[in-house]
Amino acid sequence: MKTQILVGLVGLAFLLACNSAGKNETVRAEKPAAVNQDEVQLTDEQAKNAGILTGKIEQKAMHSTLNVNGVVDVPPENTYSVSVPMGGYIKKMIILPGMPVKKGAVLALVEDQQYIQLQQDYLTSGNRLKFLAADYTRQKGLNQTKATSDKIFQQTESDYNNQKVLVKALAQKLRLIGIDPETLNENSITRDVKICSPISGYVTKVNVNTGKFVNATDILFELIRPGDLHANLTVFERDAASLKIGQEVICHTTADPEKKYIAKIHLITPNIEGDRTTSIHCDILNSDNKLLPGTFLNAAISIGTSKVDALPEDAVVKWENKYYVFEELGNKRYKMIPVGIGTALDGFIEIKTSKKLSNVVTKNAYAILMKMKNGGEEGE
Template sequence: MSEKQQFDSALLTPKHWIAVAVILACGMVGGALILRAPQTATQTAAAVHAEDDDDDHDEEGVVELTEAQAKMIGIALAEAGPAVIRKDTLLPGEIRFDEDRTAHVVPRAAGVVESVHAQLGEQVKKDQLLAVIQSAAVADQRSELQTARQRLALAQTIYQREKQLWEEKISAEQDYLQARQALQEAEIAVRNASQRLSAIGVSVAATGGAAGVSRYELRAPFEGVVVEKHLTVGELVNESTASFTISDMRYVWAEMNVSAPQLPLVQVGAPVRVRATAFDASAEGKVAYVGALIGELTRTAAARVALANPQDLWRPGLFVNVEVMTEESQVPIAVKSKAIQWLDAQESVVFVLDDHGYKAQPVQMGRSDAEYTEILAGLSAGQTYVTEGAFMLKAELGKSSVDHGH
């Protein structure tokens, strides 16, 4: 047998076929593993990405904060519930002195200022000394009173003597009657001189010798604050000199102008809320006065609100907004108006507290005023929402959206 025939016979032995089969099987298994590995990695990456998408979806519109972070940005909570919605007419106004509690203190006789005892801005009591003035007119009035008193004393002496003589039948009755008439005229002269001094606010009693005859005092008519002062020592004053202006600042007026179409809505006694434009402050009051005439130039009527001012917040000259309440409505579900936030200037939301954090809850709004906003859909009565710090949550939510977008 040739060598080729011997080699072919050797290939046909069972052992060789078994070896070939094992080699082929191993190759097929290895190829399958190689082909499957990239597919498994792809599937794993897809699964991870899907899980991340699910996590992002779960946290969408939610701001997670720790208790310390919430306290830092001033988060405050409240429960949605019934409230009264007011319909108001808004009028611009200005704080003024209460003219019923403001006095312009002027000298009642011409003279020269001797001393000044009250300063601008000082709180004074009723009858407190403001200034002392030397006046020749006052000296003349006191001299007239003194002369009248001396004549009265003489008339009383003559009357008593004539009365005694007439009763003793020594003198005629006519002398007695003349003495009585002279006494009555002297009494009238003293009374008139005293009244003239009292009318100009001068005491009938002179003090301090000759200098005291011409001196009189300016005193505070009631308790208040010296808001204007126009006196200096040595200044010549007369009856038209505005020396002091004193106002009781515990009460002020908020004055506003009401246009003709608004007059039916602004009535005396209507409740109002006055808000400062320069700082966060408000006060309740009522319309105290509405003018009967409409101004020729402004075409408006003057109106005012009397306000208590215990803390001196309302200073004359301060600009305010006056909200005159014209209608009240009770609504079943409302939130604080400052709790409403707008996302993308289209969707109104309220941040509510849930298990994951502070969630931006879309809401449908109804009637509103400066204090409360009615919620028609999106919140239920008793649901906890954010009243303070909602804007910060909105900013944090916008920041999170930008981060996820990158």
């Protein structure tokens, strides 16, 4: 009896082992083979319908470019700060930020008693000069006939010359505050002076208000003459050696990427800042009224012509923010190869890769990409 039970248990164990092995074999048979996600197989008909063409990477002469950014700027000689030479109270303001102004236009009126005093001093000094001039002429005649001493004549001459200096100095002070001394008389004395625009341009800043007292050192307004705008661009240290005066720069704004502004490098700052960059100043040749100071710019600097590896633009695909080409492995099988890209010119684009590629797809590469990604989704 024990023998029969033992034989039964052994048989049961054997059957269970066989069933387990059979299930494992079934599982192994049902598990799909691993698929290379970078490769795709096309049939002859699919390749023909997609218009797939292959070829080799070519050597093309292309302009090497350096992509940088910066801002629209105004040269220092086109930026003006307006102040009042002698200070005073702002009596009236006639401008606002952003207003266009003509050269000589009145920006504000400033009043102060010192303006009255200056005009008074000039007029009284002029009257005294007339007296001293007459006295000098009289003393000169008397001295020639020895009717008066040399000392008296010399003193008269000194007083006359000193008065001439004083009158001329006061006249220049009047001109400094915008008053013409030639037309000034006792009936035209004024207590306020006009602050006029030194250029034709735009007002960028107004730093005062009506009734405020300003000193001679205070900047009342800031003006710009936008006719000669330039681009102030930032370049990294590693690229600075490639720059030369006169190189062409193509700029565009983020607001209007299609509008291209042509510029030439005018000045290269000869030192590297703490952030390992330097700045370059470029004259914009075709600026317009849409280009405002402070506008952000994207720019491409042409740094020379060289032979580079290139493919037709139709050979390069973009997937998940990376660029790829397809290498033909034979029998309509293609492998997706990551690459870098560079300059584009006349339908060709520079290819940067360390892998030696023998035969690549040159036309309709996107058709292969769609087959690869759609086929992958169906397989899942």
